Amino acid sequence: MEKIYDVVALGELLIDFTENGVSSQGNPILEANPGGAPCNVLAMLKKLSHKVAFIGKVGNDMFGLQLEKALFETGISTEGLFKDSNVNTTLAFVHTASDGERSFSFYRKPGADMMLTENDIESCKDLLQSCKIFHFGTLSMTDEKCRRATKKAVNIAKESGAVISFDPNLREPLWDSLEKAKEQVLYGLSQCDILKISDNEIVWLTGENDYDKAAILLQNDYNIPLIFVSLGKAGSMAFAGEENANAEAFIQRTTIETTGAGDTFCACILHHILKKGLKAYSSKELKEMLNFANAGASIITTRKGALRVMPEYEEILKLLKNDIYI
Numbered sequence: 209m210e211k212i213y214d215v216v217a218l219g220e221l222l223i224d225f226t227e228n229g230v231s232s233q234g235n236p237i238l239e240a241n242p243g244g245a246p247c248n249v250l251a252m253l254k255k256l257s258h259k260v261a262f263i264g265k266v267g268n269d270m271f272g273l274q275l276e277k278a279l280f281e282t283g284i285s286t287e288g289l290f291k292d293s294n295v296n297t298t299l300a301f302v303h304t305a306s307d308g309e310r311s312f313s314f315y316r317k318p319g320a321d322m323m324l325t326e327n328d329i330e331s332c333k334d335l336l337q338s339c340k341i342f343h344f345g346t347l348s349m350t351d352e353k354c355r356r357a358t359k360k361a362v363n364i365a366k367e368s369g370a371v372i373s374f375d376p377n378l379r380e381p382l383w384d385s386l387e388k389a390k391e392q393v394l395y396g397l398s399q400c401d402i403l404k405i406s407d408n409e410i411v412w413l414t415g416e417n418d419y420d421k422a423a424i425l426l427q428n429d430y431n432i433p434l435i436f437v438s439l440g441k442a443g444s445m446a447f448a449g450e451e452n453a454n455a456e457a458f459i460q461r462t463t464i465e466t467t468g469a470g471d472t473f474c475a476c477i478l479h480h481i482l483k484k485g486l487k488a489y490s491s492k493e494l495k496e497m498l499n500f501a502n503a504g505a506s507i508i509t510t511r512k513g514a515l516r517v518m519p520e521y522e523e524i525l526k527l528l529k530n531d532i533y534i
Contacts (some may be wrong), residue, residue: 443457
């Protein structure tokens with residue numbers, strides 16, 4: 209089948225309630241931002257001129273309609289977006305610390321994103337067969353129903369020749385146990401061609417505090433062609449066979465929060481792979497990818513939210529060219 213879409217992503221689409229000041233009565237004011245890691249990735253890819261589509265489920269409620277509108281306005285195809293009239297849209301309340309790091313409280317027992325079914329996947333089979341890259345995470349595998357749907361989607365995409373991209377994006381409160389979470393992360397590792405993983409996730413997964421050694425363990429055990437490790441303020445690392453690279457972060461003086469930074473990083477990496485293919489990258493090429501991705505991620509930390517405010521391509525190039533710290 210013709211590869212119409214550059215990237216199709218599956219997973220959670222939700223509302224991130226983020227702090228936005230204090231009312232005259234001293235109560236926190238919360239802003240309802242569209243969120244969810246897979247769609248953040250797609251929103252950044254769209255900024256980089258790629259054709260993208262989302263597969264997932266929201267409630268047939270005011271928040272579900274808000275999210276559908278956000279995808280439409282961002283240019284993300286909604287032909288794989290399903291609505292559930294019996295379960296409400298998932299909500300996440302985000303607390304931001306003084307250094308920009310976040311903690312989450314989820315309203316998802318259940319949430320509509322958990323209601324995605326194998327029948328839903330069957331109905332958008334053409335979408336999965338027509339993408340160059342299929343991207344997913346673990347939030348769509350916390351419960352049996354959506355887990356079966358996710359794995360069905362992965363199988364269809366792989367059989368159609370799509371490159372498989374995986375970001376664990378571990379959210380501990382959403383799992384019955386970390387052992388169950390690890391089972392699904394290991395499934396993702398067994399399926400993917402591209403792995404984007406954070407520093408805390410790779411240490412938790414491997415038990416190895418040395419990131420180089422941890423990445424090599426995953427390479428050896430799962431034969432993953434490309435591994436990218438995001439290190440927050442410490443930058444990022446990349447591993448491709450015998451080649452590897454690392455790059456420093458662009459530290460912003462006006463960082464507000466880190467929401468969407470990892471997703472922006474991931475999208476920028478996928479952008480390069482769409483341009484150059486899944487191949488044996490040199491250390492120099494890996495470093496170029498990391499620098500571009502680090503720059504994009506740094507810009508998003510200066511903005512509230514993520515999906516609607518992804519950086520423009522020209523902004524990333526300007527930061528790289530002039531080494532401007534905003």
